[in-house]
Amino acid sequence: MSLLEPDLDSVVRLPRQSARRRVSDRAFLIVLIISFGLALAGLVALLWYVFDTGLPAFGPRLWRRFPSLNPAISGARSAVFGTLWVLAVTAVLAVPIGIGAAVYLEEFAPADKWYTRWIALNIQNLAGVPSIVYGILGLAFIARGPIDLGPVVLTGGIILALLVLPIVIIASREAIRAVPESLRHGSFALGATRLQTARRQVLPAAVPGIATGVILALSRAIGEAAPLIMIGAFTYVPFNPTGLDSKFTVLPIQIFDWIGRPQEGFTQLAAAACILLLVILLVMNAIAIWLRNRYEQRW
Amino acid sequence: MVNRETTDLGEADATRSLRTPAIVLTRGVETEALSNVGEADDPQTVFSVRGLDVHYGPTIAVAGIDLDIPARQITALIGPSGCGKSTFLRCFNRTNDLIPGAKVSGSVLYHGLDLYGPQIDPVEVRRRIGMVFQKPNPFPKSIYDNVAFGPRVNGQRKGLDEVVEHALTRAALWDEVKDKLKKSGLALSGGQQQRLCIARALAVNPDVVLMDEPCSALDPIATSRIEDLMVELKRDYTIVIVTHNMQQAARVSDRTAFFTAEVRDSGDRVGVLVEYDHTETIFTAPSDPRTEGYITGRFG
Numbered sequence: 001m002s003l004l005e006p007d008l009d010s011v012v013r014l015p016r017q018s019a020r021r022r023v024s025d026r027a028f029l030i031v032l033i034i035s036f037g038l039a040l041a042g043l044v045a046l047l048w049y050v051f052d053t054g055l056p057a058f059g060p061r062l063w064r065r066f067p068s069l070n071p072a073i074s075g076a077r078s079a080v081f082g083t084l085w086v087l088a089v090t091a092v093l094a095v096p097i098g099i100g101a102a103v104y105l106e107e108f109a110p111a112d113k114w115y116t117r118w119i120a121l122n123i124q125n126l127a128g129v130p131s132i133v134y135g136i137l138g139l140a141f142i143a144r145g146p147i148d149l150g151p152v153v154l155t156g157g158i159i160l161a162l163l164v165l166p167i168v169i170i171a172s173r174e175a176i177r178a179v180p181e182s183l184r185h186g187s188f189a190l191g192a193t194r195l196q197t198a199r200r201q202v203l204p205a206a207v208p209g210i211a212t213g214v215i216l217a218l219s220r221a222i223g224e225a226a227p228l229i230m231i232g233a234f235t236y237v238p239f240n241p242t243g244l245d246s247k248f249t250v251l252p253i254q255i256f257d258w259i260g261r262p263q264e265g266f267t268q269l270a271a272a273a274c275i276l277l278l279v280i281l282l283v284m285n286a287i288a289i290w291l292r293n294r295y296e297q298r299w
Numbered sequence: 300m301v302n303r304e305t306t307d308l309g310e311a312d313a314t315r316s317l318r319t320p321a322i323v324l325t326r327g328v329e330t331e332a333l334s335n336v337g338e339a340d341d342p343q344t345v346f347s348v349r350g351l352d353v354h355y356g357p358t359i360a361v362a363g364i365d366l367d368i369p370a371r372q373i374t375a376l377i378g379p380s381g382c383g384k385s386t387f388l389r390c391f392n393r394t395n396d397l398i399p400g401a402k403v404s405g406s407v408l409y410h411g412l413d414l415y416g417p418q419i420d421p422v423e424v425r426r427r428i429g430m431v432f433q434k435p436n437p438f439p440k441s442i443y444d445n446v447a448f449g450p451r452v453n454g455q456r457k458g459l460d461e462v463v464e465h466a467l468t469r470a471a472l473w474d475e476v477k478d479k480l481k482k483s484g485l486a487l488s489g490g491q492q493q494r495l496c497i498a499r500a501l502a503v504n505p506d507v508v509l510m511d512e513p514c515s516a517l518d519p520i521a522t523s524r525i526e527d528l529m530v531e532l533k534r535d536y537t538i539v540i541v542t543h544n545m546q547q548a549a550r551v552s553d554r555t556a557f558f559t560a561e562v563r564d565s566g567d568r569v570g571v572l573v574e575y576d577h578t579e580t581i582f583t584a585p586s587d588p589r590t591e592g593y594i595t596g597r598f599g
Contacts, residue, residue, distance in 0.1 A: 110401060182436040186496070188397060190449035190503055191426030200452070205439055 050278070054271025062269075062276055066238045067254065069267025076273050079254035081240040082153070083222060083280075086250055089157020090164065090221050095214055097161075098168030099203075102210075105169070106176040107198040127166035134163045135230025143231040151232035154244040159227050164217040171213020175206040208295035215288040217282050225252035251277050307430050332580040345370045345507060345537045346391060351405035353386050353395060361570040364405070366556060368507075372433055373529060373538045375548035375578065378558035379593065383570020384541045385511050386434075387558070390414075391432055392428040393421040426453060429500030433512040435492035437484030437499075442467075442476050445495055447485040449503035462502055471500035471528050491523025497528065501536075508532065510540040514547065520544060526551050548578065557590045 065075025080219055101123075109116040138159035142149055149155045179202050187197040228250060229235075236255035237249040258270035347369035353361040361383035368374050368391075374386040386395065393414060395401040407414045414424055426449075438445050446463045455462070463480070467473040472494040476487070484495050495511055500508055510529075516520040529538055529551050542548050548555050556575040560568040574587045585591045 071523075180436075182434060183438060185394065185397065185432065185447070186436045186438065186499075189392065189394060189425055189430035189432075190452060190499065191422055192448075192452040193422050196452045200448070201438060235581075262507060 050271050050274045052271075053268055054273075054275050056263070057268035057272040058275050059272075062272055068238075071261075071269055073265050074266070074269060076251060076254045076269075076276070078240055078271070079249050079251045080276070081249045082221060082237065082248035085241045085248060086156040086160060086228075086248075087218060087222055089153060089189050089244065091214070091218060092161040093157060093161035094165050094217065094221075098165050098217075099172050099210060100174055101169045102172030102204065103164075103198055104268045107175055107194065107202060116206065123166045123169050127170060131163055131224050132226045132230060134159050135227030137162070138227060138231045149245075149249065152245045153241050153248045155231055156228050156248060156250070158231060158242075160221040160232060163224065163227060164221045167217040168214055168222060171217065172206070172210045174298055175209025175213060176202060178209060179205045208291055210217045211295075212288045212292045215284050215291070219284045219288075222250075222284070223277065223281065225250070225256050226268060228253060229256070246257075314442050322349065343370050344368070345410065346539075347408040347411075348390075349406045349408070351387070351390060351407060353383070353390065353401065353555075354402045354404075355398070356400040358567055359569050362571045366511075366572060366575055368539055370537050371533055371535070372553040373533050373540060373551050375552035375555045376539065376558060377543075377545060377555060377593075378573075379549050379560065381422050381568060381570075382558040382560045384556075384558045386570065388509050388511055388539060388541050391507065392425050392430055393419075394430065396421050400443065404451055409540050418532075418574065425498045426503055426519070427505055428507045428509060429503060429505035430509045431493070431496050431511070431513045434516050435489055436488070437492050439483065439485055442480050442484050442487070442495060443480040446502045449499060453503060461489050466498040466502035467495075469501050469532065470494045470532075472498055488521070490517050492520070492522060493517060493525060494528065497525070497532075500531075505536065507537045507539065508540065512543060515543060522547070545582075549582050552578045554578055557581060557585075557587075557593060559589055559593070 061073075061075045063075065063080045065073060066077050067108075068074040069078070088225055105116065105120060109119075131140055139145075139156060141147060142158055143151055143155045183201055183205060184197055187201045192200070233253055234249050235253055237247055240246075241248045255270045255273045255277070258266040258273070261267075303386060326525050344367045346366075348364050348366045348368075351364040352359060359541065376388060378384050389395045390403055390407055391409075391414075395403055401552075403415055409428075411417070411423075433514065438448060440448070443463055447459045447467050450459060462561065464473060464477075467476060472491060475491060476482075476495075484492065487495060493516075497508070498514075514525050517525065526547060529540070532538060538553065540548075553579040554576065557573045558570055559573050561571050563569055574585060574590045576586075581590060582594055
């Protein structure tokens with residue numbers, strides 16, 4: 001039968017959907033709804049517990065007061081500032097290196113060579129490595145071992161930078177790949193070199209996507225406790241960091257420490273600090289979404 | 300054969316005008332090609348193509364092209380889809396180099412200088428030979444920065460305002476955009492975007508402008524403006540245009556090359572040049588039956 005003569009019989013007599021197919025369709029839908037419900041229930045339960053426990057203790061003292069053995073006057077000022085310090089170091093290290101690696105892989109590396117694919121594949125793998133492994137690495141080589149910096153802000157920043165670097169690279173590569181080829185060709189046709197094209201056309205066009213990825217990567221870093229505990233970050237620090245070589249603690253470690261204590265007051269404080277962490281995360285994600293919507297380029 | 304003398308004059312002066320007869324296509328080497336007088340060095344001939352093949356990996360896309368492009372005229376490349384005319388056009392400014400696996404063999408002489416010679420820097424080639432693409436592709440920057448981009452990457456810092464105004468005027472866009480130079484180039488209409496792309500190409504003061512179906516994404520009014528512009532520009536520039544639109548080729552071009560795809564024994568479709576002549580001859584008295592079949596609408 002040629003394409004020009006439609007099979008009229010089958011058009012007129014639409015076959016009824018078989019009963020078996022209807023049942024399997026419905027069963028699949030139910031499985032999907034249950035999965036979604038479980039995920040949602042978990043999140044709601046968690047949030048409810050945190051807010052129910054922590055809200056009474058939530059207040060300015062969390063970022064105004066240093067930790068104390070008395071839960072009634074204890075705060076998390078050193079952890080808040082420690083988090084900011086470590087996050088700043090992480091960003092300073094991970095953002096330029098990550099974007100640079102992504103630009104190289106997308107714009108310069110020979111795409112058809114085995115070693116390029118091998119490197120790209122391993123970056124994907126690194127993104128899936130448990131954070132504790134980075135902690136062990138940091139303990140063995142940076143906090144002690146050959147570099148021997150000790151459990152200071154710089155060490156924590158380096159470890160978290162290593163941890164989020166694969167995420168920054170992957171997100172930046174996606175953003176760079178989304179820049180249409182016609183932009184590069186237009187630039188090359190005007191006699192721009194590969195470097196000029198990458199720096200003046202591709203990178204600015206990819207910045208919104210890259211910024212979104214960077215913020216999401218830093219959101220991951222802000223919630224990490226395990227690798228920092230591994231390198232020996234302290235749980236009780238009654239002072240703010242003053243430099244890269246200061247001892248420090250961060251919010252997740254402070255929360256971890258408070259939860260382990262028997263007094264009711266500390267449990268409340270831990271939950272309150274969780275709320276603070278959640279608020280910071282929400283703000284960061286909101287900035288990411290705002291950036292994406294504000295500067296997203298429609299081609 | 301072509302006498303290609305390469306005269307090393309020591310340090311090339313990067314700031315000298317691109318419109319001087321001396322051709323600077325290599326880093327640090329200047330070539331006085333125009334002083335050579337020979338068959339292909341006729342100053343009226345800008346490009347002289349001999350035995351050109353283009354391969355994409357193992358498949359051959361275009362084979363055995365011989366063609367001379369005259370200066371300050373419009374040469375149209377026509378033919379059915381897949382006949383390799385765009386591929387051929389990209390050989391003139393070495394943009395095929397950007398496509399992984401593409402390989403060009405044979406010779407493309409530009410004022411007698413082999414564009415695929417070992418000393419040629421493709422970036423310098425593209426500075427002399429501008430290109431306008433099928434789909435308008437303004438940069439996501441202001442109108443001003445779109446036009447100033449070419450001069451800037453070529454190292455120009457001063458006098459950009461004049462360059463931008465001049466290029467936009469030549470592209471018949473100045474009056475429409477002079478009050479909104481800071482606005483994004485993407486905010487213009489399709490036809491304006493394409494004229495912006497032409498202005499952008501003119502801003503680096505090229506010798507040749509290649510156009511790859513520049514009107515195929517535009518409406519008839521915008522198309523006719525671009526066509527008028529092309530005729531206006533050929534006083535100063537050599538223009539090579541690929542078009543699907545035979546009326547367009549007939550309206551604007553001085554010479555027309557008809558390409559078609561031949562099916563080889565291996566099953567590959569290979570682009571070949573069927574006929575190349577004055578446009579009037581091609582459209583009134585073609586010598587090849589395939590040309591006649593195409594222009595009368597019997598195939599393609």
